[in-house]
């Protein structure tokens with residue numbers, strides 16, 4: 001099948017590469033000329049494990065190409081995937097401006113009957129709107145079908161998730177369109193769930209909202225554990241043994257970030273509002289998350305009284321490991337709060353530093369290793385559980401930090417062991433240890 005993929009971000013590029021890997025001929029379009037140049041040379045503009053190797057292999061096989069030119073991409077295309085961003089507007093709703101521009105461009109450039117597949121996360125009803133926009137701009141006398149095919153990959157494991165996902169959702173109102181998109185996806189060998197367009201659109205928002213709810217729920221439980229002397233790791237292990245609850249996605253931490261949960265929960269709350277069906281639960285989930293992002297700073301203030309003049313090492317800046325994405329990373333809130341408290345901040349991230357520089361306060365300094373960050377600092381906070389950060393030993397923290405006090409937002413260490421090694425260790429939903437240590 002000849003496929004055009006519009007937008008080459010985390011979703012578009014991974015989708016395009018994966019579709020070419022299973023045998024389709026794919027042309028990816030992006031308006032960012034620099035990106036297109038890089039991708040043509042087999043270089044991925046984003047950090048995503050395994051992606052670049054697949055890109056190179058399929059460019060060599062002649063099944064994958066990149067362009068900024070719609071004419072070129074639509075010369076042969078029978079199917080057009082839309083994978084541009086749907087960021088959050090100031091009022092919390094989804095911004096459909098990129099979708100609108102793309103739908104109009106597709107309309108102007110299609111040469112034959114075409115199925116337009118929306119991969120982007122869009123509010124219920126958007127695919128109908130997309131069809132209207134495409135049809136309004138048609139030059140050729142062709143038929144347009146639309147299909148909702150929401151994406152469920154996670155950043156940092158996007159390639160793996162695409163080939164090993166739990167399901168592929170296809171929402172269509174025409175049997176022909178549903179069958180064609182199913183056939184395209186059969187080689188992935190994953191369960192395919194077919195439904196109508198509105199339900200497919202809702203499956204995506206409902207899934208993200210449910211996962212966000214799980215995280216805020218467990219974070220609330222962890223804060224209670226903190227107060228009442230229980231241990232969140234033991235609690236979630238015990239909860240997760242109930243198959244109805246499941247043992248995944250129960251890690252307490254410093255709140256969810258990233259390019260999806262924050263904006264998608266907000267968009268669903270707004271969608272519910274517009275439908276006259278306020279989503280109280282999801283509002284609470286979002287409020288809990290905002291509070292949770294500030295937890296480590298609150299703990300540090302409680303421990304030190306004032307943070308004025310203290311230097312804090314922030315270890316891990318990306319919103320999760322194995323990505324260079326800084327969108328809605330908790331590190332942004334934490335760095336801002338620390339600076340407001342009069343602290344100096346030195347950040348370290350193995351991959352996301354360049355992106356971090358664009359969004360963290362200008363006053364933040366950057367280190368090239370956990371050692372350099374910690375040796376400059378009074379105490380440290382672990383924000384992202386990158387492998388190289390988890391590989392730092394407790395002995396090293398003890399040797400490097402001026403005051404061996406560690407605030408661990410990802411529960412990477414054993415609290416008793418930390419105290420044994422001479423560290424005062426504050427983590428999430430577990431008792432603080434090493435409080436009796438005499439620190440300088």
Ligand SMILES: NC(=O)c1ccc[n+]([C@@H]2O[C@H](COP(=O)([O-])OP(=O)(O)OC[C@H]3O[C@@H](n4cnc5c(N)ncnc54)[C@H](O)[C@@H]3O)[C@@H](O)[C@H]2O)c1
Nearest residue numbers: 007008009010011030031032083084085086120121151155
């Ligand atoms: N990032 C994820 O993990 C993820 C997972 C599932 C779903 N989604 C959804 O997928 C969509 C895309 O997300 P993303 O993170 O890949 O976005 P992104 O911001 O990383 O990438 C969007 C790309 O589209 C390009 N673009 C914008 N306008 C264009 C146009 N007119 N023509 C061609 N290209 C254009 C941009 O230059 C950019 O490269 C969003 O709706 C998001 O909610 C994202």
Ligand SMILES: O=c1ccn([C@@H]2O[C@H](COP(=O)(O)OP(=O)(O)O[C@H]3O[C@H](CO)[C@@H](O)[C@H](O)[C@H]3O)[C@@H](O)[C@H]2O)c(=O)[nH]1
Nearest residue numbers: 151152153154155249250251253255256257258260319320
């Ligand atoms: O038990 C957990 C799991 C995750 N997180 C945090 O939640 C955020 C999101 O993590 P994750 O879901 O792994 O990454 P994303 O790439 O944002 O993926 C989510 O958002 C995508 C975009 O819609 C969806 O496609 C995915 O299915 C969905 O998991 C990160 O800040 C994590 O640190 C926790 O705090 N505890």
